[in-house]
Amino acid sequence: MSNDPTNNSPEAEQSYSPRRAARAARARAESDGWGTHIPGNQPASDEDAIPATSTLRAAEAALLTAATERAAEGVRKQAEAKVAIEQAAARRLAAEEKGRREYEAMQAKAAAAEQAKARSSAVAETRRKAAAEAEEKGRREYEAMQAREERARNRAEAETRRAEAEERGRREYEALRARQAAEKKSIAAAAAQRARDEAASAQSEATERIRRTLAAQRQRQYAYAHSPSDPLNTEPADSRQPFDAPEQTPTPAPPVATPSVVPPVPEHEEHDEADPWLEEPRQLEPPETETADAEIGGPWTQAVDGDLADEDIEPQHEHYDTQDWEADDYASHPALDFVEGERENVFLPGDPGTAAVARKKRRTRRNVIMLGVLGGFIVLVLVAVLFLQSVIDRLNPQDFEGPGGAPIAFEVKQGWGPLQIGASLQDQHIVASKKLFVEALNLVDADSKTIHPGKYELREEMPAVAAATILVTQGNEKVGYVAIKQNTRIGSVLKEINSATGITLPELEKLSTDPAAFGLPANLTNLEGFLHPGEYRFPLEADAKTVLALMVDATKKELKSEGITDPDEQYRVLKIASILQAEARPDEYAIVAGALENRLHPNNVETNGLLQVDSTVIYGLGRYTLQMTAKEKADASNPFNSYVHKGLPPTPIGSPGNSAIAAAVNPKPNGFYYWVTVNTNTGETKFAKTYAEHQVYQNQFRTWCAANTDVCK
Template sequence: MWGTLWSPENVPPAQIFSEGHQTMNDQQSEGPGAEPGTPRERAQGTDVPDAPAPFRRLRSGRRRAGGTAPWDAPAQQGDPAYSVPAQHAAEPVDPVEAVDPEPTAAHPAPAEPSDEVASPELPVRDHHQAEVLQAHPPVDTENDDAAGSAAADHSTELPVNDAGAPTEDPVMGSSTVLADPEEVPEEESPTESLLNGGHSAPGVRKRRRRRRNVIMGIVLGIFAVILAVTVLLLQNILGMWSAEDYPGPGEGEVTFTVEPGWGPSVIGGHLTEKGIVSDRKIFLEAVQEVDAENKEIHPGEYHLKYKMAAKDAATVLVGEAAEKVSYVAVKQNVRTKAVFEEISKATEIPIGDLEELNDQPEKFGLKKPVKNLEGYLHPGEYRFPLDASAQDILQEMVDATLKELTSQDVTDPAKQYRILKIASILQAEASPKDYKIVSGALDNRLKPDNKETDGLLQVDSSVIYGLNRYTLQLSKEEKADKGNKYNSYQHRGLPPTPIGSPADQAIEAAIHPDKNDYYYWVTVNTETGETKFAKTYEQHKVYQQEFRDWCADNEDTCK
């Protein structure tokens, strides 16, 4: 009957096991082309029923008495087998009538003519079904003796409704009424997926699409962030976003100091940090636009404004519109006589006026035991007004030295004087990297009870200062001359005055000497400044000979 095809749900388990077991054994014992019926029936001459319907063996080893491929694929929307006639959808299914105990012929007699239209053969709808059809060809139940008796429960014709659509599911051969086409199942079991040829249900595909969309969105978001960061970095590196120049003329007042050794790029960076100009690159461009033969910016103090136009700041620093000044450069470890010559050359002040002030340290706030300005004229570069006096110029240099000593917590005039003496000797005797080591060795020599020098400094730089020359080569007579007050080979303690203008690094080393046991040092290579230290005079003589040997190989350097 319609809607009562064979289904495992409608057959008692015992009957399924009994009949299925017997049928499986019978079919396994017979090969292809054997006569229908079991061996027992053929031996007894019993009438053999027509060949049963084919069955499929599942992966689990069990059989399924259902339609074979390609009718395993589910009906698709729009196919004639998709809809179910309303008059059959409501018919109840009797479990007892669901199984016909009597075998039914695989091909029943043709039905009486009816107004109902038979269901057309399902077409092969896609390439996948064509492959399934080739792998699982339909079984000819009429000529295939291996077909089981379950085929009798299947009809090759399905009832159709007025629209020509069958009322049963052609895939499962079940009497279950198909759902509404708009109601798509959310998921399918693994068995259903297998029977559907591996295709996922629409609900599963939707969830997969949603997951793919979310993952794709995250990936695109990360890529967009990386791209944005890369663009910002490139813009910063290439200067694509340059700051705008201040319109000027500026506001407030600020004193800006240019330190020795600063170039235009460094100066522009400090100007930008202090808010004087808007951008370093804009300032560098403005320096090149200044109408001046020499675009050099000299060290010194400049009076500027905040938020100045870069061209205005560059003009002041380069000197086009700056106040006309006298520029004086004082080198490290030079003596007062050399400083006076530089001042006179820059300002046209007579050297005699400067020398006269040199012997009057009290006019500059210096107290005894200071004898003159030697050691107090701080090295550096200065800019003085054209009308500056000799005392104004010298006072500014003395103030720079006192400022450095005070910053090192040295305020006592006598101690200040002692530090300047040691610092000037360090500047003449050692390289900057050895200042603190030599400072410690000088402290050791100044101890009156030391057994190595007996309180004598024994430095050549002090002796040649008293001789008013700069060459370090001394004769035995010059070392033995007690008339030279600066002869540290004959007079204990420090010299009467500093022997030059020490820089800040030497002053710091004199204040903070390295504690060591050295008494002697000698530079064995004047080109590299290599200096060797000794605790005894015997070791010191070895290093002295090393220096003589080097000079023998470098006569031009040791002249």
């Protein structure tokens, strides 16, 4: 072990002391020659030895002092060394701590780096997946966009073709109508011409008959005038009709002496008018048998021969009036009056005034008869023309001008042909006639003129070509179609969608239990009440969400139109509306809604907040029949049992229509708490303010059910 005070070992620090340092100093002094006994150099006396001792002591003291100082210095250095050690230890500890912390930091950084790397890998993977999904989505959207564009192009092309077909059909139809109008005019003109020809022919025949009749009468007059018999015994001419032809031509007798009554001989005078029955004046050659002028001295010359009885008696005048007698074939003529006067004078001698009156009567009667015949013929012609016109109209009915009136939903049923479709269109006043519709089908420009079953939107009083074009062209564009009736429960609605679209029921049911996917509150159980009734059309490739969204959006739209935008209030309205749809007739919705509000009122003491409606109970039982047992009515496990649970049911009980929603929003204030349908066939409902009154009506319903057991099952 070393005693060196500079030794910094722990053992040196424990053994170091001043005394030990002094001894060490003396030892070194002795080694240096101080006080060392050298033989032969021993002092001579004690006095010589004293200085040496003093010196030695002084040296010892100096050494001791030096040793003390050195010891103190050593202690100081030791303390400093200790401090340095402590500081070094502290530094070492600090360095270790720092190293540890740095190591931990490095480990943390490494872990963080690993985590960051993992996160970055996860993010990268997520981003990769997102990019892949986005790419796939973009691809699908692009394909969908291309499909939409293709459908849009097809629709545009179809619309263009339809417009062109309509325009072409319209032009062809107008040309057809023009041809039909021209044909009708031609037919009418031909009919009118035939009528005029027939009238002219009949008029000519009547004129000829009249001419022959008058000629025969004049012949009879002349024959009677030259008859040997007494004219007074002869049948008067007035007793015969003016148009009657003689039954036989009288045989002339030989000339006799001058008759007892000689008619006055008219003077030869010029008449203002020619005989209307002659086309031109002519002169008859006197026959060889006999000359009448020799007997009567008159201006008339006629052979008394039966063969000439129907010939005209020609007046021998030098001048004739050339006026057009066709203007009035039945006008009076002086020559006729002269003949009449001759006959009167021959057969009825007497006052000339009486003969003039009789002549006027005959002329009037003749004119009346001829006018009657002509009028009857004209009426007959008019009736024939009207009949022909009606036949023409039936064969060529008038089409509607277009473009049409109010919209009409027209349905073509399976198996219908053009005639059935045309008849239905005619019955609904969409086209003027089925004949026009069948003709219009031939004018539609389409590759296939097949009309597919389905519903089409048409208009009242459309041109047949327009209706045919819509039915032919729109039917080629296939769409999905589903119709939902009012108050249909959600299960039945989903089955209808499945049947119409082929979308699987599990997919529809899963989506119907996620109202949040349609923007509805997430706390709703399902979409019951939000699947609005109505008709829906959608692309054939539409998915389940697209179809259901159409119905949900329709319900939202109806609620918004009624001013209901709060989600909770919307759900409340749908619950009440679904109960109205099941419990009442449409004309009583508002009254029943008022009664429901009375039952829901906090101060209700009649039912204490219970709705007590059968429709909610049977909904919870999953049935449709209105009958239930007392046990079912008291079953509290049924959450829809409104006889046990107060307030509205958990969900609506069906799909309410617009009228029920409107009544639920606007109930009619009243004092009723009870109602019962006493006749389910007619829907007659009785309302009551008290339970006693309600029991009377319930007994009426039981009585009706007893008489109609087939209904109340």
